Amino acid sequence: MAAAAPSTKGSLREDLTCAICCDLFRDPVMLTCMHHFCKPCISRYWRGTQGPVTCPQCRKEFSSKQFQTNYLVAAMVEKVRVTTSDTYIKNLEKQVKEMLESQRLRMEDCINSIRRNKDKMDTIKRVGADMQARVKGEFTAFHQILHDEEICMLEQLRREQEEEVEKVHRHSEAMELAVRELEENMRLLQQASADTENIVLTQLPQIKPCVQVNIAPEFDINAFSNKYMAPLQYITWRKMFKSLKPGPSPLTFDVDTAHPSIQVSRDKTAAVECDVMIPHNDHNKRFLQCVNILAAQGFQSGRHYWEVEVGSKPKWDLGVASEAVDRHTRIKLSPESGYWTLRLRNGSEYSAGTQPWTRLQLVTAPQRLGVYLDCEERRVSFYNADDMSLLYSFTNGPRGKAFPFFSPCISDGRQKPPPIKLLHYPPLALSG
Numbered sequence: 001m002a003a004a005a006p007s008t009k010g011s012l013r014e015d016l017t018c019a020i021c022c023d024l025f026r027d028p029v030m031l032t033c034m035h036h037f038c039k040p041c042i043s044r045y046w047r048g049t050q051g052p053v054t055c056p057q058c059r060k061e062f063s064s065k066q067f068q069t070n071y072l073v074a075a076m077v078e079k080v081r082v083t084t085s086d087t088y089i090k091n092l093e094k095q096v097k098e099m100l101e102s103q104r105l106r107m108e109d110c111i112n113s114i115r116r117n118k119d120k121m122d123t124i125k126r127v128g129a130d131m132q133a134r135v136k137g138e139f140t141a142f143h144q145i146l147h148d149e150e151i152c153m154l155e156q157l158r159r160e161q162e163e164e165v166e167k168v169h170r171h172s173e174a175m176e177l178a179v180r181e182l183e184e185n186m187r188l189l190q191q192a193s194a195d196t197e198n199i200v201l202t203q204l205p206q207i208k209p210c211v212q213v214n215i216a217p218e219f220d221i222n223a224f225s226n227k228y229m230a231p232l233q234y235i236t237w238r239k240m241f242k243s244l245k246p247g248p249s250p251l252t253f254d255v256d257t258a259h260p261s262i263q264v265s266r267d268k269t270a271a272v273e274c275d276v277m278i279p280h281n282d283h284n285k286r287f288l289q290c291v292n293i294l295a296a297q298g299f300q301s302g303r304h305y306w307e308v309e310v311g312s313k314p315k316w317d318l319g320v321a322s323e324a325v326d327r328h329t330r331i332k333l334s335p336e337s338g339y340w341t342l343r344l345r346n347g348s349e350y351s352a353g354t355q356p357w358t359r360l361q362l363v364t365a366p367q368r369l370g371v372y373l374d375c376e377e378r379r380v381s382f383y384n385a386d387d388m389s390l391l392y393s394f395t396n397g398p399r400g401k402a403f404p405f406f407s408p409c410i411s412d413g414r415q416k417p418p419p420i421k422l423l424h425y426p427p428l429a430l431s432g
Helices: 004-015 039-046 071-083 086-195 221-226 232-240
Strands: 028-030 036-038 262-264 270-273 303-309 316-322 339-345 349-352 358-360 368-374 379-384 389-394 402-407 420-422
Touching (some): 028 039, 316 368, 358 389
Antiparallel strands (some): 303 368, 303 420, 368 379
């Protein structure tokens, strides 16, 4: 089709060419013989002709100099003239180049997008493989803990079983020895009894003294089986806390960092905002402008996890704070200021501590929150500790030493605020 287009245009140009001037028609007119010529050309051709005039092509004679303007041919000529002009062709070539460049750029975008998607898929596969290895490693360690506990318990059961069986076996052997000695004594006595029929028995036969056998050992089936009829899964689950890496960290509050309006329990596991200022010593560790407090335990390497009970408190802040934060001024909680936090306001508005705040849409209101700090990966994550669903995760965590951070916030004063509690496994009894 592309090859046929120039040929068709060339044939049309020939059809619209005047036979006199051999150029495109100018003001084309049609004779009665249906041939076309330029009006100036045919007028000049007929000028000075006396008598009948003829068609320059077919030589047909006409009685008068008559012709008819053909507007359709004129329009076609004008269209051909325009489409074959240098300006039109240059403009068309320009449009073709622009379209070609546009298509080329679009194709480059598509190719780049395909390349980016390929890189993205490779990244997803690589990260997925790394995460699979990590998950397998975590569960392998988890399985190993369970396997070791199972082997240990089965070995203990085997030893206790063997000990009980050995006790009974030793008693049975002693009884068998006593039976053999009693049989021998009875044989001697029976022989002496038979001999008295022939001779006078002057003395008792010498018999062996009876073997003293201890009382048969009692087997308390309940005592033996009770420990193995216990809730083994729960007992094992409790023991596993000692082997978890990271296991729940048994945090305590650092009283020296507490804002003067925060009261800390005697065992340092509960903190609550109070109406009166508590006597305190001023030093660089204490928060003076904001109702904040840190844990006594800080971390700068490894992985750590702890749980906090917030209960029905309508507002709080908690997370991680860099050791170097300014504790004497009022600042916004954000990673740029050295804080990686989650907060609650108005009882239902949860946000992650970015600037601006990132609003979170939670399905359920968590009563206990888990905080996970990976110092090497610089990751701070928050979980609903009841079902371990992820609430939010920071990937630009602290560098250097950081401390668990808490703020019970200022209460509205209408009712006594509940405390923030640090959870321990097994739980510690609160003493104040």
